Amino acid sequence: MSGPAPVVVVGAGPVGSTAALLLARRGLDVLLVDRRPGPYGLPRAVHLDDEALRALADAGVVEEFLARSRPMAGLRLLDARHRVLAEFRRRPDAGRHGWPQASMFHQPDLEDVLRAAVARAPHVEVCRGVEVTGVEVTGVELAGSEQSDRSVTVTLSDPDGSRRDVVAAAVLGCDGANSTVRGLLGARMRDLGRPDRWLVADLRSAAPLPVWPGVHQVCDPARAATFMPVSGDRYRFEARLLPGETPDDVDLPALLAPFGARDAEVVRATEYVHRARVADRWRRGRVLLAGDAAHLTPPFVGQGLGLGLRDVHQLAWKVADVVTGAADDDLLDTHQAERAPHARALVRLAVLVGRLMTGGGAAAAPVRRLVLAAVGRVPAVAAYATDSRTPALRRGPLVDRRGRAGRRLAGTLVPRARVRVDGRECRLDDVLGPGPAVLETAGAVLAVEAGGRRHTVEDVDGTLTAWLRAGRATRVAVRPDRVVRSAR
Numbered sequence: 001m002s003g004p005a006p007v008v009v010v011g012a013g014p015v016g017s018t019a020a021l022l023l024a025r026r027g028l029d030v031l032l033v034d035r036r037p038g039p040y041g042l043p044r045a046v047h048l049d050d051e052a053l054r055a056l057a058d059a060g061v062v063e064e065f066l067a068r069s070r071p072m073a074g075l076r077l078l079d080a081r082h083r084v085l086a087e088f089r090r091r092p093d094a095g096r097h098g099w100p101q102a103s104m105f106h107q108p109d110l111e112d113v114l115r116a117a118v119a120r121a122p123h124v125e126v127c128r129g130v131e132v133t134g135v136e137v138t139g140v141e142l143a144g145s146e147q148s149d150r151s152v153t154v155t156l157s158d159p160d161g162s163r164r165d166v167v168a169a170a171v172l173g174c175d176g177a178n179s180t181v182r183g184l185l186g187a188r189m190r191d192l193g194r195p196d197r198w199l200v201a202d203l204r205s206a207a208p209l210p211v212w213p214g215v216h217q218v219c220d221p222a223r224a225a226t227f228m229p230v231s232g233d234r235y236r237f238e239a240r241l242l243p244g245e246t247p248d249d250v251d252l253p254a255l256l257a258p259f260g261a262r263d264a265e266v267v268r269a270t271e272y273v274h275r276a277r278v279a280d281r282w283r284r285g286r287v288l289l290a291g292d293a294a295h296l297t298p299p300f301v302g303q304g305l306g307l308g309l310r311d312v313h314q315l316a317w318k319v320a321d322v323v324t325g326a327a328d329d330d331l332l333d334t335h336q337a338e339r340a341p342h343a344r345a346l347v348r349l350a351v352l353v354g355r356l357m358t359g360g361g362a363a364a365a366p367v368r369r370l371v372l373a374a375v376g377r378v379p380a381v382a383a384y385a386t387d388s389r390t391p392a393l394r395r396g397p398l399v400d401r402r403g404r405a406g407r408r409l410a411g412t413l414v415p416r417a418r419v420r421v422d423g424r425e426c427r428l429d430d431v432l433g434p435g436p437a438v439l440e441t442a443g444a445v446l447a448v449e450a451g452g453r454r455h456t457v458e459d460v461d462g463t464l465t466a467w468l469r470a471g472r473a474t475r476v477a478v479r480p481d482r483v484v485r486s487a488r
């Protein structure tokens with residue numbers, strides 16, 4: 001790789017690969033490194049919501065993802081006898097972003113799609129089997145001990161043991177739960193809940209199992225469990241391990257029997273410790289964390305990977321602006337300021353939902369239906385349960401939540417609505433383009449100003465008009481990551 005210093009992305013999992021594609025689409029050279037010699041190959045994440053798909057869309061892989069995933073019907077809470085306590089439906093057709101509201105997938109399928117896209121991307125070089133052993137922020141000495149932190153020297157250890165230094169324009173640590181970059185950056189994880197030991201089993205069944213096509217959460221204090229169809233012939237079963245119990249002690253066929261899965265092939269059954277953690281520091285100079293390197297969540301609201309994809313969607317344009325000199329390095333301060341509260345809110349929601357569904361011991365079981373109804377009225381839980389909407393980003397330099405419309409819309413995603421422009425139907429994102437944009441009502445029609453051009457936009461099915469009306473807004477400024485910056 002010659003020419004300008006690349007952005008080094010550490011970790012070629014789904015978050016790092018998406019980051020590499022997003023940066024490359026903005027014209028940056030990217031060096032994507034991973035300590036593993038080959039793909040990881042084991043499934044972990046199984047669910048993405050339609051908000052997270054905006055990141056895959058801007059990375060250019062959403063259609064291939066959809067071809068290999070399956071719409072998910074929602075979340076069903078069952079009691080110990082598998083009677084339905086509550087059900088939260090997800091739209092399988094097209095939610096406000098034009099895709100199923102929730103999708104289930106086999107992680108290696110997503111990794112295949114991303115790997116192929118990275119291989120096609122002209123600006124991305126991939127180095128596998130390479131360890132990052134040092135990250136040195138090399139800034140210009142300013143007054144006193146302050147540094148301007150403008151470039152980073154990354155030390156890489158190659159498979160033959162040799163070391164080399166790469167000067168990077170920025171480094172993104174997308175290297176997962178045991179992130180090396182996090183350690184080199186001097187960050188520490190802060191616990192938001194207790195670790196929780198679960199058995200995680202990946203199953204296959206040639207004959208389709210007779211189950212509802214959504215996530216089943218068994219709220220049994222004696223044995224909390226989750227069962228879900230993934231995609232194709234794949235299913236996932238998880239069960240909380242009792243104190244001192246190992247996966248080998250669990251009578252898996254007996255636990256699978258109520259789902260008609262007693263005879264399913266067990267591809268993998270392993271212990272997994274669910275953790276609730278957020279890093280205390282996400283940035284040093286131009287070294288930044290994203291994905292599991294920055295936060296770990298229990299799976300109860302299915303947001304682990306989605307959080308990471310949102311991180312890099314919101315980070316890529318900022319890094320591009322800083323590296324190309326279009327913005328000051330201060331812009332990178334907004335990464336942790338915006339993403340950490342959002343991650344913390346979702347991790348806490350997952351901990352709360354997990355506790356409500358599975359905690360409280362035997363005494364809680366008879367009242368769980370009442371408790372669920374009461375908590376369903378807590379706004380954050382209700383919004384998530386009914387609409388799968390994650391919290392708005394907090395107010396900050398890039399999110400102006402002043403005024404009635406600002407409070408309602410700023411920090412949320414603009415819908416990826418169906419629009420018609422010059423007689424051609426497309427999605428709003430196609431008109432917004434890769435940069436900042438403004439959407440406003442212009443008399444009886446809508447107009448979009450983007451990339452120095454003004455387009456008259458027809459709102460094909462009324463989604464945008466209804467969204468603007470509900471937000472009491474006539475004009476919204478939209479950031480490159482589709483987040484509303486301000487509304488009035």
Ligand SMILES: O=C(O)CCc1cccc(O)c1
Pocket residue numbers: 046047074075090102215226299300301302388
């Ligand atoms: O709330 C949703 O739509 C996702 C629910 C979900 C997805 C995957 C795992 C899980 O435990 C819950």
